[in-house]
Amino acid sequence: MKKLVLVLGLAILSVSCKSQNETAVITQKTSISQDNPKLVIGIVVDQMRYDYLTRFYNKFGEGGFKRMMNEGFNCKNNHYNYTPTYTGPGHASIYTGTTPKYHGIIANNWYDKELKEKVYCAGDETMNSVGTEDKSGQMSPHRMRTTSFADENRLFTQMRGKTIGISIKDRGAILPAGHTANAAYWFQGKDEGNWITSSFYRNDLPSWVTSFNTSDVAESYLKTWDTFYDIDTYTESGSDLNTFEGGFKGKETATFPYDLKALSKENKGFDILKATAYGNSLTTDFAIAAIDGEQLGQDAYTDVLTVSYSSTDYVGHNFGVNSKEIQDTYIRLDHDLERLINALDAQVGKGEYTLFLTSDHGAIEVPSYLESVKIPAGYVDNKMRKKRLNAFMTETYGASDLIESVSNYQIFLNREKLDSLHLDLETVQKRIVNEVITYPNVDKAYTATTMSSAYFSDGIEELLQNGFNQRRSGDVIIVDDPSYISYSRTGSTHGSGLNYDTHVPLLFYGKGISKGSTFQKTRIVDIAPTISALLGISFPNGAIGLPLEFVLKE
Incomplete structure (x- = not known):
């Protein structure tokens, strides 16, 4: 009888302990859910070399790049771990945590061995354009074979957490947002100046996008582009007049100022904005409108907003990485980032969101410039x-x-x-x-x-x-050979596995992020697992990167 009582007592104790453990686990899960950021913002600055952070540091204000660097975590030795370093593969790798070997986006365009023709990384002729009659809306992420962390967040929240992708470039909006996004929007220039999407996401534009398109915000940027500060203070870049820059049709020299409204007639209308600092300002305006229009970060489920600043790439390709134009573009982008962060503070709440900033690739100094200073370089x-x-x-x-x-x-x-x-x-x-x-070569x-x-x-x-x-x-x-490219003799490009193309910024800022910096080498594929770990969700299904533990608060 005593043995029976003892056995029953142990059984009751076991059930009680099990019940307490289950309660503890449930409480812990609830705590994790409540402690997650309301919104994750991924920012990709197209063609941003790491040294832009240090080179232009003294010209930045306190609320943009410096706020992220000084109050967040700065990975100073962050690199791409594959080549070719192009826009499509870069955006895919950042958000999937893997490389073209697995996610399949091997370039922006590539020769399809099965179709026997060139294909575009985001092109999809089975889709319809939404917001334009042009074919530029026939896009989707169907060629990307793996999930993004945004996809995993959607799955984890039973599709309650939203994902919105935004970029001047279609691929810069589509690939980061992933397969399950609520929407991705990109800019249709020419004679339209509107933000558009694809039937892959929805069959019409939401009212907030329609309102933005009819507000003539894009039109307001067809104005004079001059330097933000006195051009004589731009000592971190080369001479404004040189032979290493492309410029715009209709203007004899690639020098400030630029009358964009007048020049737009010979430079595909609104498309000229893409290759100026104002393209980033327009992107920021639209991103802020999206936060409000989609009510991002306003409920118990983490949302994801991906923002890719494409104009930095267009400016770099046109004018080169040592130009006054590239310096002014980053000075103005710094102010746009401050506007975006202030909007997040106001609309989502200070300490309620997590943000990271990186780039899809770097860029080479213009080889003709390198030749002029006796550095081995040239053209293929x-x-x-x-x-x-x-x-x-x-x-x-x-x-x-x-x-x-x-x-x-x-x-x-x-x-x-x-x-x-x-x-x-x-x-x-x-x-x-x-x-x-x-x-x-x-x-x-x-x-x-x-x-x-x-x-x-x-x-x-x-x-x-x-x-x-x-x-x-x-x-x-x-x-x-190093510093030899297949390109024009003006402007910069990218694609190699050398440091000028692989070394890019990686800043983390906001909820759950430690304050500090490291020279330890980090890889672009580590970003998605780090965000997944922060959110307590599954890693993207093809991820090969590792969470950066030193970035996350314990």
Whole structure:
């Protein structure tokens, strides 16, 4: 009888402890839910080198970049861990926590080996444009194969947490927002000047977007673009008049000031705004309107807002990273960020949101400028390369149609033709590598077979492998000499695995974020897992990055 009483007592105690533990777990979960930020804002500044934070620091105000740097956490040695460093792959990698090897966005445009044609990373002809009659709304994220942290937040909250994506560029809005977004909006320029979307998300524009489009905000920025401060104080950039910048049609020199209304006639109407600092201001206006119009951060479920500032990229491509125009663009962006943060304070609440800022890639100094100061640099002669390669293929194999496409530093072979000639794929790949490595300004070349079968843990080879998608990438990958690009002699570009393209800012700020900085190397793929860990949600399904524990408050 005593044994029975003892057993019953232990059983009751066990049930009681189990009940208490379950209660503790439930309480903990409730606490986590209540403690999550009301809104996560991901900011991507297109083509922002890390050194813009330090180079222009003394010209920034206290409420934009400096507020994030001084009150948040600054990862000073943040890099892309793959190549090519383009806009589409960059945005996808930031939000999915993985690389093109897994998410499949291998470039902005690439040759589709199955369709036998070029495809666009966000293009989708099965969708309809919403807000315009132009085909520019036929977009979706269907080519991105993995989820974003925004997708995982939607799943975790049973679709109650909203996701809104915003960017001047369609891909800058679509890829970050993911597959389950409530909407993504981008700017339709030309003679329209409106924000549009795709039927992938909805079949009409919400009233707040329609109101914004009819308010003539875009029209108000067709004005004179002059420097924010006296141009003589812009000592952190080069001479305003030089031979390294592109400029606008209708203006003889690429020098301040720019009469945008007059110049818009020869520069595709509202599209001229994209390549000025005012494109970022317009994006900020629309983002603030979205916070109010979508009531983001106003309930118990975490929402996600993705904002990509595209005009920095257009300005960099046109004028170069050492121009007065790029400096003024970042000075004005700093004020736009301050406006956005102040709006978040007012509409969501101080301490109620979490924000991160990074970039989709960096950019090279204009090679013609580097040449002028005796740094090895220059331009690739693609016509010469193509001519020599075609001659080599014809001489070696007696066929001129063995190559289907050359794009994004890759050579795509006609595999059906190879089979018909009974040629071994790997052997042909190797012979092409041995041929192109002799061409001027080719630094390295690798076969797809090598990328698929070997393992690289460092150097440019690791970056190439992380950017190589077995199904979508080409048969031969080419790496150019450092500071040699395929581009015009004016303006900057990007795409390499070198530091000027991989080293980008990473700032965290707001709820749940520690205050500090680190020179420890961080990777772009670590951002999504860090935000997922902060929210207590599943990591994106293809994520290979790791949470940055030192960024998060315990």
